[in-house]
Amino acid sequence: MRAWIGTAVMAVVAACGGDEAAALADVGGTPDAAVADDLYEPFGTDPGGVPDVVATVPKDAESPSAADDSTATEDAELDATPDVVAPCVPPVIPVLAGFPRGLAITLGADAVAVAAGDVAAPDAWTSGGALTLPTGGDQATLFARFDACPEVARAVVTLVEALPGPATAEDTDAIPLDAPRAWATEVVSVVYGGGVDPVWRTPEKAVGPATGDIYDVLVLGNGGSAVLALDPPATDGPGPDLAVFENSFGGANLEVAFVEVSSDGATWARFASLSLTPSPVPTYGGLDPSHLSGLAGKHAAGWGTPFDLATLAGAPEVLDGRVDLGAVRYVRLLDIVGDGTTPDSFGHPIYDPTPAFGSGGFDLEAVGVL
Numbered sequence: 417m418r419a420w421i422g423t424a425v426m427a428v429v430a431a432c433g434g435d436e437a438a439a440l441a442d443v444g445g446t447p448d449a450a451v452a453d454d455l456y457e458p459f460g461t462d463p464g465g466v467p468d469v470v471a472t473v474p475k476d477a478e479s480p481s482a483a484d485d486s487t488a489t490e491d492a493e494l495d496a497t498p499d500v501v502a503p504c505v506p507p508v509i510p511v512l513a514g515f516p517r518g519l520a521i522t523l524g525a526d527a528v529a530v531a532a533g534d535v536a537a538p539d540a541w542t543s544g545g546a547l548t549l550p551t552g553g554d555q556a557t558l559f560a561r562f563d564a565c566p567e568v569a570r571a572v573v574t575l576v577e578a579l580p581g582p583a584t585a586e587d588t589d590a591i592p593l594d595a596p597r598a599w600a601t602e603v604v605s606v607v608y609g610g611g612v613d614p615v616w617r618t619p620e621k622a623v624g625p626a627t628g629d630i631y632d633v634l635v636l637g638n639g640g641s642a643v644l645a646l647d648p649p650a651t652d653g654p655g656p657d658l659a660v661f662e663n664s665f666g667g668a669n670l671e672v673a674f675v676e677v678s679s680d681g682a683t684w685a686r687f688a689s690l691s692l693t694p695s696p697v698p699t700y701g702g703l704d705p706s707h708l709s710g711l712a713g714k715h716a717a718g719w720g721t722p723f724d725l726a727t728l729a730g731a732p733e734v735l736d737g738r739v740d741l742g743a744v745r746y747v748r749l750l751d752i753v754g755d756g757t758t759p760d761s762f763g764h765p766i767y768d769p770t771p772a773f774g775s776g777g778f779d780l781e782a783v784g785v786l
């Protein structure tokens with residue numbers, strides 16, 4: 417729900433920049449820089465997600481001349497420190513529930529490869545992160561690596577003809593109101609972004625069942641975020657495991673948000689996102705749900721957007737055990753300022769109605785556990 421509710425708020429808009437910056441400083445007690453990374457990191461990686469793969473740099477790799485006093489001193493200093501260990505972090509390959517065949521994507525890597533089907537190793541590498549998915553078949557294998565790290569990231573992904581359509585379409589992935597077995601029980605914290613009138617700052621409205629009531633929402637504001645608790649926790653079962661409900665009136669004026677999950681409320685894994693909206697969207701403009709995947713807010717009021725925990729199986733935070741897909745106790749929604757400056761997980765700009773004010777940003781109705 418948008419700007420036509422509470423439009424006499426241009427003063428709020430003027431104050432947004434500062435409010436937003438201040439607001440972003442306090443997400444879950446995370447340091448400012450980390451929050452900024454979370455919000456704008458193109459590939460959704462957690463800076464703390466360093467796997468246990470290390471490369472040991474041998475001491476005395478460069479053999480200095482023994483006759484050179486200055487070098488000898490440096491050598492002595494090196495000897496006084498433990499073995500130097502350079503972390504080797506392979507790229508993260510973001511995984512969607514389904515990738516459209518023939519789609520051009522960019523991975524955060526120095527070299528990539530793609531093959532049809534489920535294959536163990538690539539035939540040939542391409543420098544840079546850009547690749548095009550196969551135009552046929554139901555599966556593809558993606559590979560990515562950094563030049564400085566021998567570890568190769570590999571992901572087998574599902575190919576689909578097109579992204580699922582809106583709730584009214586036969587091929588929709590929208591979740592009905594009566595599908596969730598449980599609902600978020602508590603709003604643990606909210607960091608309001610800019611452009612939120614006081615009337616929309618009621619966290620309790622994001623707790624409990626979704627009803628399709630477009631006024632029963634917590635408005636995050638532009639760049640704002642909220643953490644909700646799940647009890648019972650969500651677990652990775654067949655198909656989608658979570659459904660996020662927004663209040664889009666009519667199903668085209670969509671506002672979108674990143675979705676992250678956590679087992680302990682401290683370490684977060686973000687769902688991969690894809691935005692194929694081709695151009696900027698004005699305040700009262702619309703976008704096509706079939707251009708979106710992995711972003712909350714895809715579907716109209718009364719319909720949930722699905723998230724499958726299985727797609728996070730290769731996330732660093734899951735691989736190292738900090739996020740347990742069998743015990744997801746927290747969900748974080750992070751509003752995206754849809755002016756195109758924030759990319760999805762594959763290098764595409766994310767657009768949604770901008771600027772937004774009054775009830776600016778994501779309007780969270782409910783989070784359901786499937």
Ligand SMILES: [Ca+2]
Pocket residue numbers: 651652653654655656657724725726
């Ligand atoms: Ca699942």
Ligand SMILES: [Ca+2]
Pocket residue numbers: 417418419635671772775776777778779
């Ligand atoms: Ca809004």
Ligand SMILES: [Ca+2]
Pocket residue numbers: 621622623624625626627632633634780781782
């Ligand atoms: Ca609600």
